Amino acid sequence: MNRIALVAASLCVSLSLSAPVFAQYSAPPNTGTPFKDTSMLKPPAGARVAIIEFEDLECPACSHAFPITRGAAEHYKIPLVHHDFPLKMHIWSLDAAITARYMQDKISPQAAEDYRRAVFANQNSIASKEDLENFTRHYFQTHGREMPFVVDPTGQFAREVHADYELGERVGLTQTPTIFVVTPKHWTQVTDVNQLYQTIDTALAETPATTVRSNLRHASKPQR
Known part of the structure; x- marks a missing residue:
């Protein structure tokens, strides 16, 4: 792979002004990003540690990170909290995210994961909305399902994706993937996915199980 291709595959970046500008560059590892509001970067209740990931289905770096984050969650038996962050300059990313939400809500979360994995694996052959539609229709057929004539007739799934995008904007995201390892007390951004296991x-x-149980007992106490 030549130097230009390496840079293009390294990171997807959105500079959100009046209209986002698309750029790709190779960021130094684990320099982190100055975020705006990180109050929501917490693990689910009862979890010592979790991975929080914002991804774009059209982003090559997200495709690279996908099996690593899933493998880490399985290896450590910790939650992975996924959020869609389709960059506005990408042609078909939003449509793919909406289809994944349809599968998550109407079929199963695992079906959505499998579809996302397939989209990432076929990223290079999807260059337009029409390509995505043809790919998705074939995907449904080969998995014994019929693709609905309209995937999102009420706009429900688009609203779910938009809610994730708004959450990312509230945090202050500038790139995909954005990956955090979070505990009840702090978070760490993982800008080099190869350091994910070490960060976990x-x-x-730093987060003993006794600390989590103590926090849960304190939270469950009735307030006087």
Whole structure:
């Protein structure tokens, strides 16, 4: 792979002004990003550590990170909280995210994961909305399902994706994927996905299970 291709595959970046500008560059590892509001970067209740990931189905770096984040969640038996962040300059990313939400809500979360995995695997052959529609129709057929004539007739799934996007804007995202390892007390952005396992090890070491149980008991106490 030549130098230009390496840079293009490294990161998807959105500079959100009046209209987002698309650029791709190779960021130095684990420099982090100055975020705006990180109050929502917490693990689900009862979890010592979790991965939070914002991804774009048209982003090559997200395709690279997808199996790594899923593998880490399975290896450590920790939650992975997924959010869609389709960059506005990408042609078909939003449509793909809406279809994934349809599968998640109408079929199963695993069906949505499988579809996302397939989209990432076929990214290079999807160059337009028409390509995505043809790919999705074939995907439904080969999995024994009939693709609905209109995937999102009420706009429900678009609203779900938009809610994720608004959450990302509230945090202050500038790129995809944006990956966090979170504990009840702090978060760490993982800008080099190859350091994800090491970051989780550190977070687990810093967050004993007894601390989580104590926090849960405190939260469950009735307020006087």
